[in-house]
Amino acid sequence: MFDKPDVVSERSRLTDNYPDAFTDTYGTVSGAPFIYKTGPAWPKRERGLEAQPYIREIRPVHNHPITSSWPKILRDTEAYLEDRGVKFTAITGFGFANARDKTPFCPLLVTIGVAPRTVAFEEAKAAAEHVKGTILGQAGFHDIEVAIREWTTSLSGSGPKLPSLHPLVDGRTTEFRHPFASTLDLYIAPLKMPYYEGTVGLYLRRSNDSDDILALTAAHVARPPPMHPNTGLTHKGSSQHRDEIIALGSKAYEDATTNIISRSGTLHKTNASLEEKISRLERLQAEGRGDAETVASALLRQDVVRATRNIKRLDRLHGEVTKFLTMPKQRRIGFVLHADPIGVSSSEPDGYTIDWAVIQLNKDAFYLGEFKGNKVYIGGKIKEEEYRDLMFPNHTDRAGYEYPKDGLLQIYGVMPESEIHQPTQLNANGDNAMPVIKNGMTTGATVGWVNGLKSLVRHHYIDCGLEFTASRPRLCPTVKGVAPFLAKATLVLSSLTEKAVLLLCSLGVAARLMRPMSPLGLRGMSLSRTSRRPCLAASSTRKSLTMIRLVRVCQGPGCTLHRLVLALRVSTLMYVY
Numbered sequence: 001m002f003d004k005p006d007v008v009s010e011r012s013r014l015t016d017n018y019p020d021a022f023t024d025t026y027g028t029v030s031g032a033p034f035i036y037k038t039g040p041a042w043p044k045r046e047r048g049l050e051a052q053p054y055i056r057e058i059r060p061v062h063n064h065p066i067t068s069s070w071p072k073i074l075r076d077t078e079a080y081l082e083d084r085g086v087k088f089t090a091i092t093g094f095g096f097a098n099a100r101d102k103t104p105f106c107p108l109l110v111t112i113g114v115a116p117r118t119v120a121f122e123e124a125k126a127a128a129e130h131v132k133g134t135i136l137g138q139a140g141f142h143d144i145e146v147a148i149r150e151w152t153t154s155l156s157g158s159g160p161k162l163p164s165l166h167p168l169v170d171g172r173t174t175e176f177r178h179p180f181a182s183t184l185d186l187y188i189a190p191l192k193m194p195y196y197e198g199t200v201g202l203y204l205r206r207s208n209d210s211d212d213i214l215a216l217t218a219a220h221v222a223r224p225p226p227m228h229p230n231t232g233l234t235h236k237g238s239s240q241h242r243d244e245i246i247a248l249g250s251k252a253y254e255d256a257t258t259n260i261i262s263r264s265g266t267l268h269k270t271n272a273s274l275e276e277k278i279s280r281l282e283r284l285q286a287e288g289r290g291d292a293e294t295v296a297s298a299l300l301r302q303d304v305v306r307a308t309r310n311i312k313r314l315d316r317l318h319g320e321v322t323k324f325l326t327m328p329k330q331r332r333i334g335f336v337l338h339a340d341p342i343g344v345s346s347s348e349p350d351g352y353t354i355d356w357a358v359i360q361l362n363k364d365a366f367y368l369g370e371f372k373g374n375k376v377y378i379g380g381k382i383k384e385e386e387y388r389d390l391m392f393p394n395h396t397d398r399a400g401y402e403y404p405k406d407g408l409l410q411i412y413g414v415m416p417e418s419e420i421h422q423p424t425q426l427n428a429n430g431d432n433a434m435p436v437i438k439n440g441m442t443t444g445a446t447v448g449w450v451n452g453l454k455s456l457v458r459h460h461y462i463d464c465g466l467e468f469t470a471s472r473p474r475l476c477p478t479v480k481g482v483a484p485f486l487a488k489a490t491l492v493l494s495s496l497t498e499k500a501v502l503l504l505c506s507l508g509v510a511a512r513l514m515r516p517m518s519p520l521g522l523r524g525m526s527l528s529r530t531s532r533r534p535c536l537a538a539s540s541t542r543k544s545l546t547m548i549r550l551v552r553v554c555q556g557p558g559c560t561l562h563r564l565v566l567a568l569r570v571s572t573l574m575y576v577y
Contacts, residue, residue, distance in 0.1 A: 189249025379407025
């Protein structure tokens with residue numbers, strides 16, 4: 001099981017050297033802590049260690065005597081930091097005050113931002129004291145203090161903070177909230193080309209020492225071939241240009257908002273029809289027709305109340321998304337951290353498509369306090385009573401069957417490719433077959449079957465002259481399919497008696513899904529050890545945090561997850577949300 005990283009140890013990493021690391025910035029928008037600050041300690045409440053810290057506010061600085069000297073101070077500070085090899089994220093000058101106080105207790109603080117865990121305390125202290133004593137001192141501002149802060153920056157202001165789905169609370173409006181939630185499949189597109197759309201297939205975390213959330217997707221989505229050279233990309237630093245990614249491309253956003261309006265309109269018409277029926281029943285009651293009409297009228301009135309409640313929810317949702325998410329820039333969630341060149345793994349007949357990218361999500365992309373990790377919403381078009389017959393068509397596979405709680409299917413492990421070609425599950429006729437389900441951007445939830453034979457597919461991108469063939473699994477729609485079963489870079493899931501399968505078709509990844517033993521919050525995916533050449537396997541458990549070690553590769557060294565670890569230079573311990 002996955003828990004949040006050890007918050008106490010993360011705080012003590014800074015407070016052991018600078019006790020006020022978090023109280024100095026408590027309540028600010030980012031809450032980013034100080035590594036070190038020069039000068040006397042800032043005000044604290046006097047009721048002991050358990051007292052609630054002052055809520056700090058950042059205040060603008062105007063008409064300060066430093067104004068005319070500020071450009072040179074910035075350049076001198078930049079030159080000093082570059083000479084020391086300190087990669088800063090920002091150098092700023094703001095005032096600090098306690099919330100509701102009219103006058104700042106610190107009219108101006110020079111703050112130097114650095115990426116988390118990149119600058120040690122002694123190095124931060126030396127830099128802050130040099131800037132204060134030498135650069136500011138020579139400019140005549142000996143009384144201005146300097147802080148070094150673990151602080152990341154982005155080109156946007158506030159991120160969308162996409163919420164998680166709450167089907168139990170949202171009821172029949174859940175499917176309309178799904179496009180605007182962090183739950184998989186998350187619809188995405190490049191900021192500069194929002195008409196090239198796709199989905200996120202999996203959430204990852206680099207290691208136990210990092211809270212960074214990564215998202216796995218297709219390279220042709222993150223860096224569309226018509227607009228980028230097929231050379232791949234690895235983002236190496238804060239000064240490098242970022243290929244930014246947004247939630248919901250142009251069509252996805254338009255479709256999602258249109259669906260809300262359409263459903264609201266339908267409910268209004270339904271209410272009008274119900275009201276008309278109620279009026280007719282009330283006339284019958286007035287004529288003394290009996291109690292049956294009274295009961296029918298009461299039931300219809302309940303339907304009106306429910307429909308009215310859903311109309312209000314939809315109208316509120318539409319107001320929120322059109323106010324805060326209309327412009328693509330308002331939907332920025334991260335940037336491309338790594339993308340492999342699109343191609344084929346080898347010239348062998350079973351060479352598979354290489355088409356994957358990793359997005360680093362911004363801190364404000366999601367409401368992290370309620371982030372559900374790798375859960376896929378399969379509710380909506382496929383009802384709970386249909387799910388068993390579609391995903392467990394043979395009664396021998398139904399022992400221990402449970403519908404995924406609230407229609408959210410938990411990704412839980414890794415499956416070898418061999419089980420995809422030789423499934424252990426049975427169809428209604430008793431033949432070996434693997435039913436699969438996905439929630440696609442254009443089709444919603446659909447059900448199909450994995451074909452036991454791979455297909456050889458030709459990929460041709462005319463604009464960039466890229467052409468190759470690669471083998472890949474193919475999927476067939478069921479007779480009862482509610483829509484054409486198309487699978488590109490989307491999640492494809494298959495629930496077995498105790499397990500399920502995840503296919504990232506364009507990415508060349510196969511994974512096992514198993515029902516978790518307990519609910520997961522900021523944890524998401526636990527990977528279980530299997531006997532059939534697993535790609536990942538659990539190595540140990542410490543403080544309820546399952547550590548996932550890359551031990552072997554189901555498709556050889558070219559396996560996507562193996563290449564992912566090598567490309568990102570992360571440790572062999574890889575945590576999956």
